[in-house]
Amino acid sequence: MINPTKIYIIVNELSGSGNGKKVSIALSEQLSEKKIEFSLYPSQYAGHTIQLAADLSKKHDANLTENKQLLLIIGGDGTLNEALAGLGETQKHIPLAYIPAGSGNDFAKALAISKDVAKALEQILNCKEPKKITILHYHERNLDEVGYAVNNIGVGFDGATANFISISSVKKKLGAIKMGSLTYLVSLIIVLFKQKGFPIEVKVDNVYKTFPEAFLVTVNNHPYFGGGLKISPKASPYDNSVDLIVLQKVSLFKFISLFILMLNRGRHLNHKDVHYLQGSCIQILSNQQEYVQADGEFLGKKSIDLAIKSSTRYFWIQ
Incomplete structure (x- = not known):
């Protein structure tokens, strides 16, 4: 069991339609009861977590590396994505603690991190040492952009869905009635009728x-996708392989059938229009401009030369 002298908490208070703030308040109460010193650093704008994680990791490198202090993230998968970007390659040795507060929370589901604040905190404090996992590390060669993903990187259908979520009011409306977890599914249905097939080489x-x-091209770090859908049941954050699923353009009836098969123990992988590939490095190329996303964050509509491999990170998880 670890006994940190202090915990630095980066929180996205707006994640999960305001759930991030509720989680941070509950966590503050828990830490005060346990007499653990902490400081809160609210993320003020998109990309702010990147800067906060970079600054805190460099300023407190020695104590964070020796596990005397902890860096803890509260938010959704997108917030965690920004924290990893802030650590980058130079601070990748620093372990992160994480308490989910988003609408999808696929990473937490894959790593069995509780959504209950008290239980999640106990999971962290009961760790003897940080655990090594793999994440996705991508290089977009056309624009020479690099980045990370804890869940998945998608081109086509899920990229278009991420774009739709970012520009529509669906997420806000569902969050207002405490149904934010359905955001991806509702948006997926809307985009389904708009997305067309496109040529790629992998x-x-x-x-x-x-x-x-x-139609849908997704590289996965673990089984879950879009708020708990088990799209890639063979993927694992504990190996060095990268898992790719390509779905060819199919009729609406077939798409619904595949969705049902996916819910039925991953049987969609046996369908002739679903192609599952696994390797140490995956490259996706297309001259046609398509929507791209990483961990649900829209990266733009562009022609693609995308190389993806695994990279090691450390988390306070059991």
Whole structure:
């Protein structure tokens, strides 16, 4: 069991339609009861968590590295994504603690992190040492952009869905009636009728494959996707492989059938229009401009030369 002298908490108070603030208040009460010193650092704008994580990790490097102090993130998967970007490659040795407060929380589900604040805190404090996991590390070669994802990176359908969520009021409306977890599913249904097939080429290690009518292209770090859908049941954050699923453009009836098969113990992987590939490095290429997302955050609509591999990080998880 660890006994930190202080915990630095970065919180996205707006995550989960305001759930982040509620979680931070509950956590503050828990830490005060346990007489653990802490400081709160609210994220004020998109991208602010990147700067906060970078500043705190560098300023307190020695104590965070020696596990005397902890850096804890409260928010959704997008907030955690920003924290990893803040650590980057130079501070990747610093372990993170995480308490989920978003609408989807796929990473927490994959790593069995409780959504109950008291239980999540006990999970952290009961750790003897940080655990090594893998995340996705991408390099977009056309624009020379690099980044990370704890859940998945998608091109096409889920990228378009992430864009729709970012520009529509669906998330806000569902959050207001405490149904924010349905945001992805509702948006998915709306985008389903708009997204068209597109040509891509993928390179998995040294093997090339082409898909003239790709519809959904997603690289996964663990099984869950879009708020708990088990799209990639073979993926694991504890190995060094990268898992790719390509769904070709299908009829609405087939799409619904595949969705049902996905809910039924991952049987969608056996369908002829679903292609599952696994390797140490995956490259996705397309001259056609398509929507791209990482951990549900919209990265833009662009032509694609995207290389994805795994990278090691450390978390306070049991």
